[in-house]
Amino acid sequence: xxxxxxxxxxxxxxxxxxxxxxxxxxxxxx
Amino acid sequence: xxxxxxxxxxxxxxxxxxxxxxxxxxxxxxxxxxxxxxxxxxxxxxxxxxxxxxxxxxxxxxxxxxxxxxxxxxxxxxxxxxxxxxxxxxxxxxxxxxxxxxxxxxxxxxxxxxxxxxxxxxxxxxxxxxxxxxxxxxxxxxxxxxxxxxxxxxxxxxxxxxxxxxxxxxxxxxxxxxxxxxxxxxxxxxxxxxxxxxxxxxxxxxxxxxxxxxxxxxxxxxxxxx
Numbered sequence: 001x002x003x004x005x006x007x008x009x010x011x012x013x014x015x016x017x018x019x020x021x022x023x024x025x026x027x028x029x030x
Numbered sequence: 031x032x033x034x035x036x037x038x039x040x041x042x043x044x045x046x047x048x049x050x051x052x053x054x055x056x057x058x059x060x061x062x063x064x065x066x067x068x069x070x071x072x073x074x075x076x077x078x079x080x081x082x083x084x085x086x087x088x089x090x091x092x093x094x095x096x097x098x099x100x101x102x103x104x105x106x107x108x109x110x111x112x113x114x115x116x117x118x119x120x121x122x123x124x125x126x127x128x129x130x131x132x133x134x135x136x137x138x139x140x141x142x143x144x145x146x147x148x149x150x151x152x153x154x155x156x157x158x159x160x161x162x163x164x165x166x167x168x169x170x171x172x173x174x175x176x177x178x179x180x181x182x183x184x185x186x187x188x189x190x191x192x193x194x195x196x197x198x199x200x201x202x203x204x205x206x207x208x209x210x211x212x213x214x215x216x217x218x219x220x221x222x223x224x225x226x227x228x229x230x231x232x233x234x235x236x237x238x239x240x241x242x243x244x245x246x247x248x249x250x251x252x253x254x255x256x
Contacts, residue, residue, distance in 0.1 A: 003036045007043050015170055019096075022089040022177045026184050029086070 054092075058083050061091065072192045086184035090212070093181060097174035098216030104167040106224055116252050117232035119243045123253040135160075175213070182209055 066076035082088055115121040133140045141150040148159035186208050187197030203209055236242040
């Protein structure tokens with residue numbers, strides 16, 4: 001089950017990370 | 031040559047991860063070309079690929095599609111609890127609509143030794159875990175939609191200024207047709223796709239797909255995936 005846990009973390013963490021990055025960039029760069 | 035075991039066991043995820051990354055890369059490359067055409071036409075300097083993928087123009091295109099996809103699955107997961115469709119493999123059997131019993135859901139004292147820890151206890155942890163999929167899909171939908179509105183306001187303001195018009199604030203952008211047009215054109219296509227999936231799979235089949243009924247299953251059979 002270890003690779004499933006890695007996949008879960010990559011997908012969930014990656015999705016939130018990209019969205020948070022978008023917020024930060026939109027606020028900083030405007 | 032055989033693929034390693036971890037590749038075979040995670041093939042579905044790896045396949046979609048691969049085509050997702052390829053599509054995002056394609057979106058970035060074609061997006062910057064389109065963006066720079068408008069820049070040059072307005073007498074402005076073209077931007078690099080790095081500048082483009084960290085711009086609000088790229089972020090709004092990304093997030094408007096994300097929010098609608100997560101909304102689609104959120105509604106799909108939640109609506110299929112309560113609504114059924116006779117003959118559809120996507121539907122539960124007609125008499126199973128609703129939350130189902132603790133026994134059917136294997137929670138509390140009905141949980142097995144392999145059940146997740148939060149399915150074995152009563153109280154807030156069971157409540158949270160019982161809705162964890164919609165909670166997470168819903169939070170990603172709301173965050174994506176918020177990102178679309180924020181980056182959309184910035185990108186729209188940049189376009190406005192490029193056309194020598196006034197920029198808009200975030201609350202003003204929420205009332206702009208640009209925001210609602212981007213939002214609703216994505217929603218309508220998602221809703222149609224789910225409707226098609228639910229209805230077409232009553233009569234049509236794909237041999238071997240768990241999303242389809244078995245090829246020989248009767249049209250009237252509901253909620254049986256092969």
